[in-house]
Structures are given as structure tokens and as C-alpha cells.
Amino acid sequence: ELRLCFLQARTNFLHKRLGLIQQQYSSSNMFDYYEHASKYIDETRNILFDIVTQYRALFSDDDTTLHVTFNRNEFIKETNLFRSWLIYRLSEFLKVLQIDLQHCSGKLLSYLISI
Numbered sequence: 001e002l003r004l005c006f007l008q009a010r011t012n013f014l015h016k017r018l019g020l021i022q023q024q025y026s027s028s029n030m031f032d033y034y035e036h037a038s039k040y041i042d043e044t045r046n047i048l049f050d051i052v053t054q055y056r057a058l059f060s061d062d063d064t065t066l067h068v069t070f071n072r073n074e075f076i077k078e079t080n081l082f083r084s085w086l087i088y089r090l091s092e093f094l095k096v097l098q099i100d101l102q103h104c105s106g107k108l109l110s111y112l113i114s115i
Helices: 003-025 033-058 081-102 106-114
Strands: 066-070 074-078
Touching: 003 074, 003 081, 033 081
Parallel strands: none
Antiparallel strands: 066 074
């Protein structure tokens, strides 16, 4: 289905862009969790906004029911393919962000929240 192909291509793009951020910080001697979180939030927000806009423009009648396989052969049956994809992406985003925020001090954390 075209919707699934679109989301798979966008997932690959998202992983590639976020992977570049991870690679940038893992190659340095000192991992700056604040900088990583800041760039990760900004990049994820921009990319997901673009994906949502593109998806809504292409598929305005999204009410299909599909069995979708995500990572590790987990099957998710949703009445809305896009909603399930977005929920999964946001949960992945929160997992990474939770790790970064555990290492940020109070002042830096309050600044990140204000972004």
C-alpha cells in the first residue's frame, strides 16, 4: 500500500537524520547531553512536522485498518495507520530524550523545557 511505503521511506529518512546527530556526539570524547537533547528535539520536531504535513496532503482520507509490522516483529492493529506510526515515533523520541534528561542539570533542564 502507498501509505505504508510513504511511512517506511519517511522512517528511513528520520533515522538517517537522527543518526547523524547521534554520530556527531558519540564521536566526541565528552558527550554533551544538553546539546544532544537540544538538537535531537529540534530535528525531530522539524522532521515530524514535515512528515505530518506531507502525509495529510497526500492521504486526506486516512481511515484504513491495517496490520503493520514495526521493529522486532511487534504487530500493531490500528484503525488509523498514521496515528499508530506517529505514536510509535513519539515513544521512540521520548526514550532517547529520557536518557538525555537524566544527565542534564536543573538549569539546563529548565532551558530545554522552555524551547
